Amino acid sequence: MALPQESKILIIGAGCFGISTAYHLLRRGFTDVTVIDRSEVLPAKDAASNDFNRIVRTSYADPVYSNLAKEAIESWKKDAADLWGDSYHESGVVLLESFGSAPGSYADKAYENDLKQGIRVRRLESQKEITQVFPPGITLSFRESRGHINYDSGWADAGKAIGLMTSKVASMGGKVIPASAKWTPKYNKL
Known part of the structure; x- marks a missing residue:
C-alpha cells in the first residue's frame, strides 16, 4: 500500500541523506515533510556532509x-x-x-x-x-x-550543496527546523 501524499513525514537529520530524502519526497508530491536537526546552524559545521x-x-x-x-x-x-x-x-x-x-x-x-x-x-x-x-x-x-x-x-563543495538543497526544500514547502534538540514550545507540534 502506498503512503498517502498528505502523510506527515518526519526526517531526523538535515545532512545529505536527510535533506535529500526531504527533497525527493517533496518532488514526488508529498506535502507535509519536516526535517529536524540538532544543530543551530545548517548545514551543521561538524556534519560529515559539510565539507568543501x-x-x-x-x-x-x-x-x-x-x-x-x-x-x-x-x-x-x-x-x-x-x-x-x-x-x-x-x-x-x-x-x-x-x-x-x-x-x-x-x-x-x-x-x-x-x-x-x-x-x-x-x-x-x-x-x-x-x-x-x-x-x-x-x-x-x-x-x-x-x-x-x-x-x-x-x-x-559539499557544504554549499547541502545549504542550497536545504533552501530548496524550504522553498518547496518543506519545514526545516534547526536546533531541534533544544525543544521549545514554538515547535511542540509537528
Missing part, C-alpha cells in the same frame, strides 16, 4: 559504483541552475598506482569502466605524462607511477 572538497569521480573498479557516480555527475551538471549552483567543479581527477601492479588492478578496472561508459580519459604511463596534467609549479613525488586522468570528474 569532496572528490566526485566515476573511476571505480566496481561497475555499479562507476555507473552510479556517472548518474550523480549528470545530476550535478543538469540540475546546476535549479539546485546545485556552482557547487560542482569539473576539474578532472587523476588516479595513480605504482608501476608493477598486477594486471587487473583497481586502476585498470576503473579505467576500463570509464571507457565502457564513454568517459573522457587518457592513460598516463610515465612521470612526464603525469606531470603534464597538473598545473605548472606543482611539485610531484609520484615516482614509478602510472594511471589515468578522468576529464569528466572533479570535486564538489
